[in-house]
Amino acid sequence: MLEVKPQPESAPARSDARVGLSIAEAARRTGVSVHTLRYYERAGLVVSSVERTRSGRRRYHQLDLDWIVVCTKLRATGMSIKTIRRYAQLVAAGRGNEQERLALMEAHRAEVTAKLAELQENLELINHKIDVYRGRLAAGDADQLWAPDRLASTRSAHPNGQ
Numbered sequence: 124m125l126e127v128k129p130q131p132e133s134a135p136a137r138s139d140a141r142v143g144l145s146i147a148e149a150a151r152r153t154g155v156s157v158h159t160l161r162y163y164e165r166a167g168l169v170v171s172s173v174e175r176t177r178s179g180r181r182r183y184h185q186l187d188l189d190w191i192v193v194c195t196k197l198r199a200t201g202m203s204i205k206t207i208r209r210y211a212q213l214v215a216a217g218r219g220n221e222q223e224r225l226a227l228m229e230a231h232r233a234e235v236t237a238k239l240a241e242l243q244e245n246l247e248l249i250n251h252k253i254d255v256y257r258g259r260l261a262a263g264d265a266d267q268l269w270a271p272d273r274l275a276s277t278r279s280a281h282p283n284g285q
Contacts, residue, residue, distance in 0.1 A: 142182065143174055143182025143183055143184050144182065144183045144184070144188075145180065145181070145182070145183075146160055146161070146180070146181045146183065148183075149181075149183035149187065149188060149191070152188055153188055153191045153192055153195065154195070155191065155195055159195075160181075160183075160191065163191065163194055164181075166204055166208060167208045167211060167212070168194050168204070168207050168208055168211050169187070169190060169191075169194075169211060170190055170211050170214045170215040171186070171187075171215065173187055190211075194207055194211075197210070197231070200231070200235050201234065201235065201238060202231050206227065206231065209227065210224065210227055210228075213227070255268075256268075
């Protein structure tokens, strides 16, 4: 998982790193929409205030982009907005709550692992169905596969078909 760390002061600054990126450019670089970036900010998912220009336009820096990527990956694994918000609050609070962050991540990992096991089981059923269809098509008796309208009239179905 991506670890978000502040860049050292001595690191050479690119011109866009100093001034920051527009919300459109930040959206492009993170792969989320402008609307999502605004939502993440409103929902309290960002760990620090996004910088604003004098005219009020958002300016994103690499640390902001890195954090957004973390949020989107957590969201993609099914972590709730409420839990991401809690994680962001812990990170923003700084040192001293690492044990709570670890517990949060371990709990989420357990949920993701359970979902992966369920998906694997579902994939096995899909693979079985594919094997049945290929076998029946190759044998030339695919028309013997179960069909709801035929079942209603004959009350017989091929045991492996469905």
